[in-house]
Amino acid sequence: MQNSTTRCILGMVGTDVHSKGLKIIAQVLRDEGFEVIYAGDHHTVDSIVSAAIQEDADLIGLSFSSTAYVDYTLEIVKALHERNADDIAVMIGGQIHPDDHKILYDGGVGGVFGPGFKMPDLFAFVRECGARRRAVNA
Amino acid sequence: MDVRETARLISRVESGDEAVRDRVKALYRQGGRARIVGISGPPGAGKSTLVDQLIERYRARGLRVAIVAIDPSSPFSGGAVLGDRVRMARHATDRGVFIRSLAARGALGGLTAATGDVLAILDAAGWDIILLETVGVGQNEVEVMRIVPAVLLVQNPGDGDAVQSVKAGTLEIAHIFAVNKADMAGADKVARNLQEMIAHKARQTSEGWEEPVLLTEASNGRGMDELVAAIDARFAFLDANPDLARREEKTRLQARIKELVTQHIHRRIATSVKNGGMADLLDAVADRVQDPHSVAETLFRDITA
Amino acid sequence: MNARTEVSEAQASEPRGEVVSLRPTEAPQPAKSHMGHIENLELKIKRTETNSGLETQAFYGPGDVKIDYERDLGDPGTYPYTRGGYPQMYRSRMWTLRNIVGYGAPEDTRDGWEKTLAAGGTGLDTVVDSLTQHATDPDHPAFYKEVGLEGVSLPTVRDVQILTKGIDPTKVDIAWHWAILSYPMAAAAAIRDGYDLAKLQGSNMPDYLKLNISGYSDLMPPEMGHKVLIDLLETTCLTSPKWASGFPQGYDYREAGATAHTELGVFFAIVIKTLEDLTARGKVTVDDIAPRLAWVSSSDIDFFEEIAKFRAMRRMWARIMKERFGAKDPRSMRLRVACHTSGRSLVYKQPLNNLARVAIESVAALLGGVQSLEACTYDEPVSVPTQEARELATRTQQIIAEEVGAARVADPLGGSWYIEALTDKVEAEAYKIMDQIEEQGGILKAITSGWVEGLVDKYNFELHKQLENKERIIIGLNDFVPDDDPPTRRFSFDRTNVEKHVRRFAELKQQRDNAVLNERIRTLYTTAKSGQNATWAMIDALLADGSIGEVWGTVRMAHGHSYDLFRAIETPFDLKGL
Secondary structure: OOHHHOEEEEEEEOOOOOOHHHHHHHHHHHHOOOEEEEEEEEEOHHHHHHHHHHHOOOEEEEEEOOOOHHHHHHHHHHHHHHOOOOOOEEEEEEOOOHHHHHHHHHOOOOEEEOOOOOHHHHHHHHHHHHHHHHHHHO | OOHHHHHHHHHHHHOOOHHHHHHHHHHHHHOOOOEEEEEEOOOOOOHHHHHHHHHHHHHHOOOOEEEEEEEOOOOOOOOEEEOHHHHHHHHOOOOOEEEEEEEOOHHHOOHHHHHHHHHHHHHHOOOOEEEEEEOOOOHHHHHHHHHOOEEEEEEOOOOOHHHHHHHHOHHHOOOEEEEOOOOOOOHHHHHHHHHHHHHOOOOOOOOOOOOOEEEOEOOOOEOHHHHHHHHHHHHHHHHHOHHHHHHHHHHHHHHHHHHHHHHHHHHHHHHHOOOOHHHHHHHHHHOOOOOHHHHHHHHHHHHHO | OOOOOHHHHHHOOOOOOOOOOOOOOOOOOOOOOOOOOOOOOOOOOOOOEOOOOOEOOOOOOHHHOOOOHHHHHOOOOOOOOOOOOOOOHHHOOOOEEOOEOOOEOHHHHHHHHHHHHHHOOOOEEEEEOHHHHOOOOOOOOOOHHHOOOOOEOOOOHHHHHHHHOOOOOOOOOEEEEOOOOHHHHHHHHHHHOOOOHHHOOOEEOOOHHHHHHOOOOOOOOHHHHHHHHHHHHHHHHHHOOOOEEOOOEOHHHHHHHOOHHHHHHHHHHHHHHHHHHHHHOOOOOHHHHHHHEOEEEEEOOOHHHHHHHHHHHHHHHHHHHHHHOOOOOHHHHOOOEEEEEOOOOOOOOOOOHHHHHHHHHHHHHHHOOOOEEEOOOOOOOOOOOOHHHHHHHHHHHHHHHHHHOOOOOOOOOOOOHHHHHHHHHHHHHHHHHHHHHHHOOOHHHHHHOOHHHHHHHHHHHHHHHHHHHOOOOOEOOOEOOOOOOOOOOOOOOOOHHHHHHHHHHHHHHHHOOHHHHHHHHHHHHHHHHHOOOOHHHHHHHHHOOOOHHHHHHHHHHHOOOOOOOOOOOOOOOOOOOO
């Protein structure tokens, strides 16, 4: 029951068409008890951030298989900050290269789930984001 | 109230946060301007596509549109995938559109109460049109439509759906019917069936209001102007018949208030009967030492004392 | 690979407050040894179904198949072409070894082409960046970051000319791995360079409907895609008879998660609908168009199933062309197949294993009788392929050609009871899919309703569960998973040319005769809107230096859709009064 009040919005930014993995993650998170807002693909930075704010998501999950993910992700973090939504965490998954982890974490990304990540780690992270925001709001 | 604040308030109301109760009370009293339209129907009828088209038309009129899209929660895990906003993605950057997805959150109940509060928040926040979209599968999802003055039921042209709607009770709560995907075989037949069922209804949904049955193809916009006109006509009807409108409003409010009272009772029971007290009571009834009525009377006395 | 931008500089100094972070708190450990330990392994079969879920027996014998050789198989090169398109198969003509080069600005890819030609490649291939694939210009406000990544940026005819400078397209076969506006762009470039379109060689992949079902359903509204495609095929057929259209293009749909029989079922439904509507117009007959098509397919990891699939594919094609469309020319009935091994089947961890996977998939394709083959590089899941990986992919094919003897005999598995039974089974399952599509009112309805894409979602979710339960094992993915990540070499290229290219594009928009272009755009709009064939109007607009975003945006508007896919920009042209 705890999980069901954690809201995670999943989406893809840019012209990447590989949304199949993200759909699986959406269902897997649902089966773990989380509420997933599936925002789909071909978002701009503005549209995914707007969606996250309207949905008051605890976190945004982004999936990438193209190589522009560092730029897009950091822009999203920046946009969240500019729109007073710093408390919405950002996690990314997909073809994330280990060399980019540092710049992503330094840039404010909370979780990086590249190839070979383990589901329990993902669940723990999502759960933690929900719990953290509930604690802040209480 | 900006978008962020609205969204956060909605979250707190959704999770039953009592701390915002006073705020919500005040907001209700400030509201009453927004036109609220409910859209329900079986899965696969194309509701979200239809809603997307409605948004386009209302925006063309300069109206600010809020959408609340309710999807069922998984009965097994309690989680949900809320995928309605994808169909309305083209409005994602329009600042005159606000889309919020809600999960029905199953056993926690109180969907009607929470939705009522969400509508009150959006109404007070200045949205001109509020579209409430639900999948008409469960009793909860059907019930929530009772709080809305204009209900649109969207049907598939496939067989059997018309029968389904009778079972679920949606026939009695809808003011407008749309058979979507009307280019498919069977659409005319479904429309005729609906017209017959409406003519033979035991009780009218809204006295003096004739429920239109429309054919639409939301995917290409056909029939959508007529649908908007039908929704306009519904509100015009209510404006032209203020006494009737008020009676109906009061009936709707009664439903909401009843559910709020029920929620209060449940909460009080939960807090007052602690430490396995409920389990003991249930044991007594199972052993036939006590009976269900007596236990209920005792509980009620305790919480209202 | 991504240069530090101003954004990241600023971000580095701003903490995000109370958000959760998984940033590792310890110092990174030195890389462990790459080799896992090797146990005494006892291999047990877990799965008796094929990759696509078809059940198989422990063995097959003569009682399991009824083969009518003449009716159902035929010799290679004989109807129904089950055993291969040509009597001598690879003895008379080796398969074309394709190696795709595409990145950055046109100059960058041209550079890559020169290297390919020097290394012995016989065909020139290119893939365009995702912006070009979406018919979106490199100055698009939301997606300019993606210019030149994973494909070459070709927004105007001038860019095609830069890429192909000095190459005679009537003599050299260029394969454009790209759908929207690929032929119009190639034709416009040829016109500008003074070549005869009637002699134009080359190929493209104009399957518009597959764009819809392989991951971005908004990209190509089905009704529009269908109409534009028929127009295009008609024009291509009549104008450039030597041009080959890689249609249908089943590769991306497979990679998204379709099974072998689903690929056949869905794409035969697309082919039938397309040819029906095309030939109904009366300008082009089935014997004009069918010989100019080639099926673009993948070769996935289930060796036997893929071979069966290619055989079933050819048999179904032959029969459909002859019986349904009344084809007379044997070349209409004989399907050619262009194959690319499956990228999806490759695994990120311990990527050298992918050399084995790709080799096996390549052999399957050849035993399946394909006419051209592109092998993935082993590092495909890790990064954009390095030069070394590319070379190994080419060598794999050469080893197969020279050492393995896979090309020596046509349809070597023909007559195997297993392969014949499996061919029959894949075919039967494909026909079931086609029936289901008919029940829904046809392929366009089945695509519009999301049913076709839904098949992929269903398969993916099943696969996910099977992998989680270990009902299905993929080495390096859910079993024998090494702890460490592959070595971190990445492909990178100097972005200088891309930056020049984007500036050059902006200048072109200023310097071209915008009045003439506006006229051509207006003509394009009215032509497309009236339902006439607008392919030539597209070419004319491109010749006036219209960009792909501008030309395609106008076509979209003519069909009642937004100018820009992403609704970030409106048409800059004057369409008043139309």
